[in-house]
Amino acid sequence: MTAQxxxxxxxxxxxxxxxxxxxxxxxxxxxxxxxAAVLVGDDPGSVSYVTSKTEDSAAVGIFSETFHLPExxxxxELLGLIADLNADERFHGILPQLPLPSQISEHAIIDALSPxxxxxxxxxxxxxxxxxxxxxxxxxxTPHGVLQMLNRTGNDPAGKHVVVVGxxxxxxxxLAVLLSNKAKGANATVTICHTGTPDIGRFTRDxxxxxxxAGRPNTLTADMVREGVVVIDVGTNRIEDxxxxxxxxxxxxxxxxxxxxxxxxxxxxxxxxxxxxRAMLLVNTVSAAERTLA
Amino acid sequence: MTAQxxxxxxxxxxxxxxxxxxxxxxxxxxxxxxxAAVLVGDDPGSVSYVTSKTEDSAAVGIFSETFHLPExxxxxELLGLIADLNADERFHGILPQLPLPSQISEHAIIDALSPxxxxxxxxxxxxxxxxxxxxxxxxxxTPHGVLQMLNRTGNDPAGKHVVVVGxxxxxxxxLAVLLSNKAKGANATVTICHTGTPDIGRFTRDxxxxxxxAGRPNTLTADMVREGVVVIDVGTNRIEDxxxxxxxxxxxxxxxxxxxxxxxxxxxxxxxxxxxxRAMLLVNTVSAAERTLA
Numbered sequence: 001m002t003a004q005x006x007x008x009x010x011x012x013x014x015x016x017x018x019x020x021x022x023x024x025x026x027x028x029x030x031x032x033x034x035x036a037a038v039l040v041g042d043d044p045g046s047v048s049y050v051t052s053k054t055e056d057s058a059a060v061g062i063f064s065e066t067f068h069l070p071e072x073x074x075x076x077e078l079l080g081l082i083a084d085l086n087a088d089e090r091f092h093g094i095l096p097q098l099p100l101p102s103q104i105s106e107h108a109i110i111d112a113l114s115p116x117x118x119x120x121x122x123x124x125x126x127x128x129x130x131x132x133x134x135x136x137x138x139x140x141x142t143p144h145g146v147l148q149m150l151n152r153t154g155n156d157p158a159g160k161h162v163v164v165v166g167x168x169x170x171x172x173x174x175l176a177v178l179l180s181n182k183a184k185g186a187n188a189t190v191t192i193c194h195t196g197t198p199d200i201g202r203f204t205r206d207x208x209x210x211x212x213x214a215g216r217p218n219t220l221t222a223d224m225v226r227e228g229v230v231v232i233d234v235g236t237n238r239i240e241d242x243x244x245x246x247x248x249x250x251x252x253x254x255x256x257x258x259x260x261x262x263x264x265x266x267x268x269x270x271x272x273x274x275x276x277x278r279a280m281l282l283v284n285t286v287s288a289a290e291r292t293l294a
Numbered sequence: 295m296t297a298q299x300x301x302x303x304x305x306x307x308x309x310x311x312x313x314x315x316x317x318x319x320x321x322x323x324x325x326x327x328x329x330a331a332v333l334v335g336d337d338p339g340s341v342s343y344v345t346s347k348t349e350d351s352a353a354v355g356i357f358s359e360t361f362h363l364p365e366x367x368x369x370x371e372l373l374g375l376i377a378d379l380n381a382d383e384r385f386h387g388i389l390p391q392l393p394l395p396s397q398i399s400e401h402a403i404i405d406a407l408s409p410x411x412x413x414x415x416x417x418x419x420x421x422x423x424x425x426x427x428x429x430x431x432x433x434x435x436t437p438h439g440v441l442q443m444l445n446r447t448g449n450d451p452a453g454k455h456v457v458v459v460g461x462x463x464x465x466x467x468x469l470a471v472l473l474s475n476k477a478k479g480a481n482a483t484v485t486i487c488h489t490g491t492p493d494i495g496r497f498t499r500d501x502x503x504x505x506x507x508a509g510r511p512n513t514l515t516a517d518m519v520r521e522g523v524v525v526i527d528v529g530t531n532r533i534e535d536x537x538x539x540x541x542x543x544x545x546x547x548x549x550x551x552x553x554x555x556x557x558x559x560x561x562x563x564x565x566x567x568x569x570x571x572r573a574m575l576l577v578n579t580v581s582a583a584e585r586t587l588a
Contacts, residue, residue: 107426123422124418124419124420124421124422124423124425124426125418125419125422126418126422127418127421127422127423127425127426128417128418128419128420128421128422128423128424128425129418129422130422130425131418131421131422131424131425131463131467131468131471132401132418132421132463133461133463133467158490159490159491159492161497167427167474167475167476169425169426169427173425173427173471173474174425176470176474176486177425177467177471180461180467180470180486180488181461182461182488182489182490187488187490188490189485189486189487189488189490189491189497190485190486191483191484191485191486192470192474192483192484192485193483194474194476194481194483195476196452196453196476196481196482196483197453197483198453203455203483206500
C-alpha cells in the first residue's frame with residue numbers, strides 16, 4: 001500500500017476561500033476584520049512568519065497591521081501596546097509572535113490579551129473553555145488544523161483510537177482534549193504519549209490515527225505503525241542535507257519514505273500541517289470579527 | 295491475589311492534619327483562612343454536602359460561613375452575592391454548591407468567581423492554566439485527590455499506562471491532563487475512554503492503572519483488567535438493595551467484589567475517592583489564603 005498524501009496546501013486553500021466569503025459578507029455589513037501582528041526584534045524566522053500571516057490576511061480581505069518593536073522592548077512597553085490594541089476597535093485579533101525576547105514573560109503577554117481578541121487560542125480563559133468542552137471560542141490553530149485535515153479527507157476520528165505523541169501547550173495537550181470532545185468530527189479515544197512513555201511503539205502500533213508532535217526526526221518509524229494507519233505529522237525539523245544548496249531540508253517526526261509504504265494517509269512535511277495552522281489563524285480572526293456583531 | 299484497599303478516609307485524615315498545621319501557621323501570622331459556601335435551594339444532597347464541607351473546615355481551623363439563598367434566586371441576585379464575596383477579604387475561597395437551579399447558568403456563576411478564590415478549580419482561567427501545565431493554582435478537587443491517592447500508596451503513575459474512563463469537566467478531562475504533566479507524581483501515558491469508545495476493555499486490559507469516572511455501575515468488570523492492576527473508582531451510584539433498611543446502597547463504576555480478587559490495589563465505594571475530594575477542597579482553601587501573603 002502506498003499512502004495517499006494529505007495535501008495541507010490544498011485544504012488550506014479551500015479554507016481560505018471559505019474565509020474570504022465570510023470577510024466579504026462582513027464588509028457588506030460595514031465591518032472589516034482586522035488583525036494586529038506584534039513583532040518584537042528581528043529574528044529572521046519570526047519576521048518571515050509575520051510576513052506570511054499578513055500576506056495571508058490580505059489575500060482573504062482581512063486588514064492587518066504589523067507593530068514592530070525593537071529587541072530591547074521592556075515587558076511594560078509591550079503590555080502598554082497590548083492594552084492599546086485590546087481597546088482598538090479596528091482589530092478583532094491580536095497576534096504576539098512567539099518567541100519573545102527573554103526579558104519578557106510570554107505568559108504575562110498572553111494573559112494580558114483580551115480573550116475575545118486572542119486569535120491564537122492560547123489565553124488561559126480560552127484554553128479553559130476548551131477543557132470544559134466548549135468549542136465556540138478561538139481554538140489553538142495547529143490542533144484545530146489537524147482536526148480539519150482529518151475530517152476533510154474522510155478520516156472522521158469518531159470511535160477511532162488516536163495516539164498523540166507530544167504534550168506541548170501549543171499542540172499535544174489541546175489536541176488530545178479536542179479529539180476526545182463529544183462533538184461531530186471528534187469523539188475519539190485518545191492516548192497521549194511523550195518523553196516519559198517508555199515504549200511509544202506499544203501505543204502507536206495500536207492506533208488508527210497517529211499525530212506526531214514530538215519535535216524530533218524519526219520518532220515514528222515504520223515498525224511502530226500498522227498497515228492502513230493515518231499519520232498526521234506536526235513536526236518540522238531541520239536536518240543537514242549536503243545535496244541542497246542551503247545545506248538542510250525540513251523533515252517531520254515520522255520516517256516519511258518508509259511509513260508512506262504502509263499507511264493509508266500521511267501528511268508531507270513541508271506542505272502538510274504548516275499551511276493549515278496559518279489558515280486556522282484566518283478562521284479565528286474572521287470568527288472574532290463575526291462575534292462582535294452577534 | 296486479593297487487592298489492598300486504598301483507604302480514602304485514612305489518606306484524607308493525613309491531608310487534613312497537614313492542612314490543620316498550615317492553618318495554625320497562618321493564624322500565627324494573623325490570617326484566618328475563610329471559606330464562603332453558597333447554597334441555593336434545599337436539595338437534601340446539596341444541603342448535606344455543604345454541611346460536610348463546613349464541618350470539615352471547622353475541624354482544621356478554617357472559618358466558614360454558608361450563604362443560603364432560596365430556590366427562586368435569580369442569576370442576577372446570585373451574581374451580586376458572588377461579587378460581594380469576591381471583594382470580601384474574610385473569604386479566601388468561594389464555593390457555589392452545584393447543581394444550581396435551572397434559571398441560573400452554572401458557567402455564568404463559575405466565570406464570575408475571582409480565579410484566586412475559585413477553590414473548586416473550575417474557573418476557565420484555572421482550567422486553562424492546568425492545560426498549560428501549571429499546577430501552582432487551584433486544581434480541581436477530585437482529579438487532585440486521585441493523584442494524591444496514587445502517590446500516597448506508592449503507586450507513582452510515572453511511566454505507567456493510565457486509562458481514564460469518562461470525560462467530564464469535573465473529573466475525566468482535567469485528570470487526564472494532570473496525569474500526563476511532566477511533573478513529579480505524574481508523567482503517565484494516559485488514554486481517555488468514554489461513551490464514544492467502542493470497546494473500553496481493549497484499553498483497560500492494557501492499563502497499569504484504571505480510573506473509573508463514568509457514573510454507571512459495572513462499567514468495569516473483572517475480564518476487563520489484568521492481574522495486578524490498580525483501580526481508582528470515582529463513581530458513586532445508588533443501586534437498589536432490599537437488604538438495606540433505606541432500600542439502596544452506594545456502588546462505584548467497577549465490579550468491586552470480582553475485581554478485588556484480581557487487582558493489586560482498589561478503592562472502596564464509599565470511603566475511597568469521596569473523602570479525598572473533600573480534603574482537597576481544604577487544601578485549595580488554605581493554599582488560596584497562603585497566596586494572599588506571598
